[in-house]
Amino acid sequence: MSRLEGKFACDYWCNRRSSRCSARCRHRRAYDYNSRSAIRAQKRAAEDQRQRDLETEQRAVKGTLQAITAELKFFKAHGVDSLGEKLKDLTHTRELAQNREGPKPEPFFMSRTETNYFIIFESSAIMLGRINDEKLRQEIISVYYFSKDLMDRLNATFPEYQVWRNASVGSEKEKSAAMLMGFEDSIRTSVDGLQRDLADLLPKIEKYLDS
Numbered sequence: 001m002s003r004l005e006g007k008f009a010c011d012y013w014c015n016r017r018s019s020r021c022s023a024r025c026r027h028r029r030a031y032d033y034n035s036r037s038a039i040r041a042q043k044r045a046a047e048d049q050r051q052r053d054l055e056t057e058q059r060a061v062k063g064t065l066q067a068i069t070a071e072l073k074f075f076k077a078h079g080v081d082s083l084g085e086k087l088k089d090l091t092h093t094r095e096l097a098q099n100r101e102g103p104k105p106e107p108f109f110m111s112r113t114e115t116n117y118f119i120i121f122e123s124s125a126i127m128l129g130r131i132n133d134e135k136l137r138q139e140i141i142s143v144y145y146f147s148k149d150l151m152d153r154l155n156a157t158f159p160e161y162q163v164w165r166n167a168s169v170g171s172e173k174e175k176s177a178a179m180l181m182g183f184e185d186s187i188r189t190s191v192d193g194l195q196r197d198l199a200d201l202l203p204k205i206e207k208y209l210d211s
Contacts, residue, residue, distance in 0.1 A: 059164035064127040107180035110154040150190040
């Protein structure tokens with residue numbers, strides 16, 4: 001007998017005031033009610049767990065973004081902006097030299113550094129993938145890509161500077177000086193671009209964190 005047929009049978013006998021069937025129906029109805037209640041409770045518990053998991057993940061993502069923000073701010077202040085000021089000073093010194101108001105400066109170079117300024121970013125690939133804003137993810141990755149490219153360019157200046165310093169006057173020294181000038185031009189372009197990108201990106205991250 002199907003459940004529906006059983007229900008009709010129970011209703012029929014209950015209408016005839018069968019005490020035995022009434023007890024059976026009460027038991028069946030109580031069982032059905034308890035089953036439905038249990039199913040609803042399980043669904044609610046599963047939904048609550050999913051919500052807790054989502055909230056936990058979002059807290060982890062926001063914690064990662066806060067750390068990335070701190071890393072980018074440090075790199076901006078002590079790397080990009082500081083380098084921009086050094087390049088401005090070098091331009092001013094060259095202008096003075098051209099006007100015979102000061103000595104001619106050496107070509108631009110930076111001592112090679114092994115310091116990793118991007119530890120947080122490199123250890124946060126999984127969390128970055130969980131950022132809900134695709135455009136923000138792409139902008140963060142782009143800024144770090146160009147930041148690393150800048151560091152590679154800076155490190156490349158030092159061995160070339162050593163070539164320039166050790167070369168005697170002549171074509172080799174002139175060639176090395178031209179190489180260093182090419183590095184400098186590309187570094188200036190990178191610095192200008194990163195200053196704009198960071199000024200645009202950092203407020204976007206702060207906005208995401210506040211959402």
